[in-house]
Amino acid sequence: MQTPFFLGPRLYFRPLEREDAPRLAAFVNHPDVRRNLLVHRPMNTAQEVAFVDTLTASPKDVMLAIVLRDGDRMIGTSGLHDLDFRSRRATFGMLIGEPSEWRKGYGTEATRMTLEYGFGTLNLERVQLEVLEHNTAGIRAYEKAGFQREGVLRRHHYVDGAYVDTWVMGILRSEWKPAPA
Numbered sequence: 167m168q169t170p171f172f173l174g175p176r177l178y179f180r181p182l183e184r185e186d187a188p189r190l191a192a193f194v195n196h197p198d199v200r201r202n203l204l205v206h207r208p209m210n211t212a213q214e215v216a217f218v219d220t221l222t223a224s225p226k227d228v229m230l231a232i233v234l235r236d237g238d239r240m241i242g243t244s245g246l247h248d249l250d251f252r253s254r255r256a257t258f259g260m261l262i263g264e265p266s267e268w269r270k271g272y273g274t275e276a277t278r279m280t281l282e283y284g285f286g287t288l289n290l291e292r293v294q295l296e297v298l299e300h301n302t303a304g305i306r307a308y309e310k311a312g313f314q315r316e317g318v319l320r321r322h323h324y325v326d327g328a329y330v331d332t333w334v335m336g337i338l339r340s341e342w343k344p345a346p347a
């Protein structure tokens with residue numbers, strides 16, 4: 167493992183590096199990935215380097231690489247954003263950037279790990295997210311980790327030729343079930 171920061175059963179989180187930029191560009195430009203992330207302009211490696219630098223310097227963001235323990239390969243990113251240390255809340259965002267790695271439980275594991283970090287390390291009170299209504303895999307992963315639907319932003323985004331509703335989901339510290347030791 168390279169610079170492991172947070173360990174899960176099959177995954178680990180490590181800091182994002184500038185050297186990850188080409189891989190990040192491959193992730194976010196992939197048509198099947200970007201349609202759920204609302205990326206509508208091509209992103210090149212230089213933009214991803216700037217993205218890594220900006221997030222690393224920001225006190226309101228924590229962005230982590232999701233890496234397979236077996237094989238030590240980065241397959242995505244997980245982040246807590248808009249960190250508000252007075253109200254103790256953050257907004258969660260995640261991607262598994264290789265569609266060949268979908269449906270293996272990694273999205274659910276990364277969500278649980280991020281909550282463990284957010285509640286257990288950062289002492290947050292609430293974590294929230296927004297997800298497109300058609301993102302069945304995302305919604306399912308979030309529900310399995312304990313998120314609840316809190317509301318709907320109607321016709322909030324225009325995706326692939328149609329307006330799409332967006333779910334707002336959230337989990338409170340009192341609802342979070344830490345992984346057994």
Ligand SMILES: CC(C)(COP(=O)(O)OP(=O)(O)OC[C@H]1O[C@@H](n2cnc3c(N)ncnc32)[C@H](O)[C@@H]1OP(=O)(O)O)[C@@H](O)C(=O)NCCC(=O)NCCS
Pocket residue numbers: 198199200202203260261262263267268269270271272273274275296297298301302303304305306307
């Ligand atoms: C959303 C995402 C993180 C899910 O990751 P994943 O590793 O495939 O998720 P999991 O394997 O943990 O699956 C979670 C649940 O969704 C289900 N699921 C996965 N893909 C599905 C699909 N295409 N249709 C229906 N259910 C699906 C799984 O079966 C699982 O439920 P189960 O345990 O009850 O069977 C991944 O698809 C992704 O990164 N997509 C592109 C970017 C994105 O959407 N990010 C989130 C933006 S809010």
